[in-house]
Amino acid sequence: MNFSTPEIIIITLAVVIILICAFVMFSIHASLRRTKTLEVSVAKIAGAILKMQSMLKARAASDMVAQNAEIIYQDLLQHLTPIMRASEISMRDTSEHELWRALGGILDEYNKNPFVLEQLRRLIKLDSSIARATDAFLNRAEHLLRHLAAADPDGILASSFADGLLGQSMTLLSQAKQLANQ
Numbered sequence: 001m002n003f004s005t006p007e008i009i010i011i012t013l014a015v016v017i018i019l020i021c022a023f024v025m026f027s028i029h030a031s032l033r034r035t036k037t038l039e040v041s042v043a044k045i046a047g048a049i050l051k052m053q054s055m056l057k058a059r060a061a062s063d064m065v066a067q068n069a070e071i072i073y074q075d076l077l078q079h080l081t082p083i084m085r086a087s088e089i090s091m092r093d094t095s096e097h098e099l100w101r102a103l104g105g106i107l108d109e110y111n112k113n114p115f116v117l118e119q120l121r122r123l124i125k126l127d128s129s130i131a132r133a134t135d136a137f138l139n140r141a142e143h144l145l146r147h148l149a150a151a152d153p154d155g156i157l158a159s160s161f162a163d164g165l166l167g168q169s170m171t172l173l174s175q176a177k178q179l180a181n182q
Helices: 005-067 069-088 096-113 115-124 128-151 156-161 165-181
Strands: none
Touching: 005 069, 069 096, 069 115, 069 128, 069 156, 069 165, 096 165, 115 128, 115 165, 128 156, 156 165
16 A cells, blocks of 8 residues: 555644544543532532631621620610519529529519419500510510521520520510410
């Protein structure tokens, strides 16, 4: 098989074109593989960023509650004081914050005398300022619990508030309010 010069040039050109095409296809394939790897990496990074963002939001919300705790406690106490005064319930004699002493006093009184529920029902039914104070206390306490639940990824803080003095007092006042509305 003897090839003439133009045939050799055509065959050589075809082989070069085939090699160039193979090289381009290999390069494209390698680029696609790198792109796929980059996509996976970017997806992992985006997931990590979203997780960090939610953790930072939760921490910021918790920090905000902690920084504003005194304001929140005073607001709740402001609405609880008229209820206690009208029902002649005194605070616990402890070194706790006034809010916790007030909530503890209400629960202590109820544990000693279940008639306190009836007394609270009458006050709510007959005195509109006590009814407003009860509604305001319950609304603000519920808002605090919702905020804590949203900001507390473990749920430990929110459940300790909900199961503790605040939650128990909310239950007692809610029952008295429901009885007053019947």
